[in-house]
Amino acid sequence: MSLDWLSAPCIQPATELADAARAHQLQLTKPPGSLGQLEAMAIQLASLQRTAQPAVDRVWISVFAADHGVAEEGVSAFPQVVTGEMVRNFATGGAAISVLARNLDAKLEVVNLGTVNDPGEIPGVRRAIIAPSTANFCVGPAMTEAQLDAALDAGAQSVRAASKASVQLFIGGDMGIANTTSAAALASALLDEPPSSLAGAGTGLNAAGIKHKVSVIERALVLHSTAKSAVEQLRCLGGFEIAALVGAYVAAAQAGIPVLVDGFISTTAAIAAVAIQPEARPWLLFAHRSKEHGHARLLMALQAEPLIDLGLRLGEASGAAIALPLLRLACTLHNGMATFEQAGVSNVD
Structure with missing residues (x-):
């Protein structure tokens, strides 16, 4: 499988429709700019959707699940079996995103990319198994080239399905014990930032646990210091679900589907996607500022202003x-x- 598709051009936003939407906002019965980011988001969506009346009624949510070899280093407060167990919970409707998707009338797709305790065939779960987990990136690269290809393509497949459903917005999610460690390591490499500025509590580590997590990432960065391109950094330090998000974001921009980016893991994937394909950046809207240490730094790197901070x-x-x-x-x-x-x-003069 070739990664040439990642460099294929993205659809360009319609600047004339952004200008028209901006002019329309100035004519609405309110002081100019008084609705803040809501105005900016509507203008951006009008440009991306190429319409005077933007809408996000038809929404597709893909949650990508995968395990991480770096969990062997004791970087998570939860055991690794939780990933596979949560795949089942997503599908049976008990997880937070399951409840939210139902209430929002959004399509929820669950994609299992590989868990150490494989839950098997589950109705509502797309099996795209690559391996039981990535490799421990403190020992070697997290993924082989073939595994990275497969993970990126899994994300693109989700976007292709979303496009066939004529959705107006794509949302990607993640599940994987130890994935905040992987995301922090990848973000550190991509941004050339020290791990201490990006690694946080994840599933609930205490101060000692965070310190250990930082040291694990530091070891990995030294081991993979020769990985200079964003693709190689993703292969060496990323996870299957992070790579799937990268593939989904690039594919969405190429298909002309706006993306609403979630939290720390998803924003790390967004940074990687933009590093690989800069034309994807206008297609990314940002939902919230996570409490996870380092997320604010990632948003700053993307010059992104999220809608909420809860x-x-x-x-x-x-x-x-x-x-x-x-x-x-x-x-x-x-x-x-x-x-x-x-x-x-x-109106004002």
């Missing part, structure tokens, strides 16, 4: 799902408010 750190695409109603309201306000002329209200 101290969330669950993953699963839950933060993006929680922010979705605000995005819907942004569209509703943009499309439904009266103009000054329509309402007979005096």
Whole structure:
């Protein structure tokens, strides 16, 4: 399998529709800019969707699950078996994202890329098994080239399915014990930042646990210091689900589907996606600022301003799902408010 598709051009946003949407906002019965980010999001969506009336009613959520070899280093407060158990919980409707997707009338897809305790065939779960887990990146690269190819393609497959369903927004989520360690390591490499500025509590580590996590990442960065390209850094330090998110984000931009990015793991994938394919950046909207240490730094690197900050750190695409109603309201306000002329209200000179 070739990675040439990653460099294929992305669809360009329609700047003329952004200009029209911006002009429309100035005519609505409110002080200019008074709806803040809701105005900006509606304008961005109008440009991306190439329409005067943007909408995010049809939403596709893909949650990618996979295990990580670096869990062997004791970097998580939860045992590794939880990943496979949560795959079943997603499918049977008991997880936070399952509840949120039902209430938002969003399509939820669960993709199992490989867990140490394989739950087997489960209705509602797409099996795209690559391996039981990545390799321990303190010993060698997390993935082989073939495994990275497969993980990236798994994300692109989800976007292809979403595109066939004519969705208006794609959301990617993650599940994988030790994946905050993998994400922090990858982000450290991509941004050339020390792990101490990016590694946090994850599933609930104490101060000693975080210190150990940082030391594990430092060892990995030394081992993989020759990996200079974003693709190689992803292969050496990433996870199957992180790579799937990268593939999904690039594929969404190529297909013309806006993306609402979730938390720390998803934003790390967004940084990798933009490093690999810079044209993907305009297609990424950002849902929330996670409580996970380092997420604010990632958002800053992308010059991203998220919609909400509620101290969330669950993953699963839950933060993006929680922010979705605000995005819907942004569209509703943009499309439904009266103009000054329509309402007979005096505008500023």
